[in-house]
Amino acid sequence: MAPSLLSLTVTRKKPVLVAPAETTPHEFKLLSDLDDQEGLRFQIPIIQFYRHNPAVVNRDPAAIIKLALSKTLVRYYPFAGRLREAPNRKLGVDCTGEGVMFVEADADASLTDFGDSLEPPFPCLDELLFNVEGSADVLNTPLLLVQVTRLTCGGFIFALRLNHTMSDAAGLVQFITAVGEMARGASRPYVLPVWNREALNARNQPRITCVHxxxxxxxxxxxxxxxxxxxxxxxxxxxxxxxxxxxxxxxxxxxxxxxxxxxxxxxxxxxxxxxxxxxxxxxxxxxxxxxxxxxxxxxxxxxxxxxxxxxxxxxxxxxxxxxxxxxxxxxxxxxxxxxxxxxxxxxxxxxxxxxxxxxxxxxxxxxxxxxxxxxxxxxxxxxxxxxxxxxxxxxxxxxxxxxxxxxxxxxxxxxxxxxxxxxxxxxxxxxxxxxxxxxxxxxxxxxxxxxxxx
CATH class of the missing domain: 3.30.559.10 (Chloramphenicol acetyltransferase-like domain)
Known part of the structure; x- marks a missing residue:
């Protein structure tokens, strides 16, 4: 377990919006009827710890991931939009291209300071995934918040907060895997994103046929x-x-x-x-x-x-x-x-x-x-x-x-x-x-x- 008494100082740069690297469609895309249920209207935090890699020289993880995010959002442009409520509380994404929230930071700690085994609850999580003022609401705010924190050992922490109505674990991993591919030099994601949310809408004549x-x-x-x-x-x-x-x-x-x-x-x-x-x-x-x-x-x-x-x-x-x-x-x-x-x-x-x-x-x-x-x-x-x-x-x-x-x-x-x-x-x-x-x-x-x- 990570040492609960760990105290670290995190120095953050001013949060910025990372927009798609190219012009993307401005449209309104409805979520599925599975996406917009009440139980998914919250933000879910994810964290990734990366060790120092001596083979990686003179590369800044924050700059590389920020650029990769911008490139990935060209294909995943709904993530750069904002969630709105249509009539009957139906959720949809206004694809404005405004971008996702990005925070670059440095911490006065090494990966070993987090203990022999990395597991939640992580100390100082609020510093490693900072809640930027005005960003936490489900509607009308960035759909993703990303913070990259460099560590003194040469490793870094990638933390992300997702509006859960947009994706489940499999969908989120697909997206951040694409960011990783772009960070490693790919020209496009290996798996191209598909919206097609209408595939999981209610039937034309809704009927409850199973026990729930x-x-x-x-x-x-x-x-x-x-x-x-x-x-x-x-x-x-x-x-x-x-x-x-x-x-x-x-x-x-x-x-x-x-x-x-x-x-x-x-x-x-x-x-x-x-x-x-x-x-x-x-x-x-x-x-x-x-x-x-x-x-x-x-x-x-x-x-x-x-x-x-x-x-x-x-x-x-x-x-x-x-x-x-x-x-x-x-x-x-x-x-x-x-x-x-x-x-x-x-x-x-x-x-x-x-x-x-x-x-x-x-x-x-x-x-x-x-x-x-x-x-x-x-x-x-x-x-x-x-x-x-x-x-x-x-x-x-x-x-x-x-x-x-x-x-x-x-x-x-x-x-x-x-x-x-x-x-x-x-x-x-x-x-x-x-x-x-x-x-x-x-x-x-x-x-x-x-x-x-x-």
């Missing part, structure tokens, strides 16, 4: 974010093997995502200790690109994910073995089909873009295969690449990301940032430590039969 419990209206309150503490947890081969030994044999080959989601959901619920008969849920963000028919064109960079939900009562989740939660998570993920996505777009239009249910909800997003760490601006791959912190969202505190990571021992695995109130966090830590200890084979005789509420 993720948009239930649930009474209750959400824990205020300022009452939470933030910590990351590492899961390597040792931890995953311990978790698998706690599952019945027929469930041990399930994916890391499904097993971790089940374990964290159950442990988090135990730590929060809701009333036994209250309904609790976990939302699994599922990339639906492979489900859409006909397939979306290569280069599509909008939001293409679903929020299927697993739900049960607190009593059932906490008193049953982990296999019970795992079966629920499996079922939720399997529900996502092309028809599910069409039904989802229809629901968002019929119900006027509702926010997903936040009360007693935990949300998990797997970015281990998104490719953030592979982005190369000419200095090689990132030492860390991915979400800058957990708990981000239109309603902060609900979300955890599964991020590829290497710990201080050099072991590869997944790091998961979690936000909880302090007392609940202490209980959660004990739950996770107990579950991930080396143990004998804890064969669970059978997972209790369940009736899914999905």
């Amino acid at each position: 419990r993720e948009y239930d209206e649930v009474a209750g309150t959400v824990i205020p974010f300022d009452q939470m503490t933030h910590r990351s947890f590492f899961f390597g081969d040792t931890e995953m093997n311990a978790l698998r030994k706690r599952l019945p044999t027929h469930l041990r080959k399930q994916s890391r995502f499904e097993i971790l989601t089940a374990c964290l959901w159950r442990s988090r619920t135990i730590a929060l200790n809701p009333d036994a008969d209250e309904e609790v849920r976990v939302i699994c963000i599922v990339n639906a690109r492979n489900q859409i028919k006909p397939p979306l064109p290569k280069g599509y960079y909008g939001n293409v994910f679903a929020l299927p939900v697993a739900l049960t009562t607190s009593r059932k989740l906490c008193q049953n073995p982990i296999g019970y939660a795992l079966e629920l998570v499996k079922k939720a993920k399997a529900d996502v089909t092309d028809e599910y996505m069409r039904s989802l777009a229809d629901l968002l239009v019929i119900r006027n873009k509702p926010h997903f249910t936040a009360v007693r909800t935990y949300l998990v997003s797997d970015v281990t295969r998104a490719g953030f760490g592979d982005v190369d601006f000419g200095w090689g791959k990132a030492a860390y690449g991915g979400p800058a912190k957990g708990g981000v969202g239109a309603i902060p505190g609900l979300a955890s990301f599964f991020i590829p990571s290497t710990n201080s021992k050099g072991e590869n695995g997944i790091v998961v940032p979690v936000c909880l109130p302090p007392a609940a966090m202490e209980s959660f830590i004990l739950q996770v430590e107990t579950l991930t200890k080396e143990t004998i084979d804890m064969f669970v005789q059978s997972t209790p039969s369940i009736t899914s509420a999905l």
Whole structure:
């Protein structure tokens, strides 16, 4: 974990707008009905750490990335525009060509000052991704804010804030990969961007044909974010093997995502200790690109994910073995089909873009295969690449990301940032430590039969 007491001074130049390097079309482009839902109307922070590369001499990462951004925006010109609301709160991009916000900075710290293993929460994040005054609103502001901070060791930090209505993780990685390609001398991005947002609009006669419990209206309150503490947890081969030994044999080959989601959901619920008969849920963000028919064109960079939900009562989740939660998570993920996505777009239009249910909800997003760490601006791959912190969202505190990571021992695995109130966090830590200890084979005789509420 990065040292929380790290103090650094960041000297920033005046923020500037980086416009496309060439004239681009001035037009109004509507977002899809998946893009403009209420739950995506927020800014999401990403951070990339790059080590000093002795083969790179007399090259300034800030100047190179700034120029590459300008060139990339010629193809990705909607990012240089501003988001507006049309009638019925429909979102669209006014392609004005004004540009994205760019900040050049220097820090009096080296990469080693951030600790042996790079993982959120990162100290001094507000200095490394500075919130330029007037830039944080969803509407009428730059759609991207980029800050490049040079370090004393010769490395640098690339931090970015994205208006989530524009892209999901896959779309954002496609864009910053293109910036990297241009920074390394390409004349155009390898994958050309495709807008085509109408492909994920509601049908001409909207109809809800699937069950979408993720948009239930649930009474209750959400824990205020300022009452939470933030910590990351590492899961390597040792931890995953311990978790698998706690599952019945027929469930041990399930994916890391499904097993971790089940374990964290159950442990988090135990730590929060809701009333036994209250309904609790976990939302699994599922990339639906492979489900859409006909397939979306290569280069599509909008939001293409679903929020299927697993739900049960607190009593059932906490008193049953982990296999019970795992079966629920499996079922939720399997529900996502092309028809599910069409039904989802229809629901968002019929119900006027509702926010997903936040009360007693935990949300998990797997970015281990998104490719953030592979982005190369000419200095090689990132030492860390991915979400800058957990708990981000239109309603902060609900979300955890599964991020590829290497710990201080050099072991590869997944790091998961979690936000909880302090007392609940202490209980959660004990739950996770107990579950991930080396143990004998804890064969669970059978997972209790369940009736899914999905």
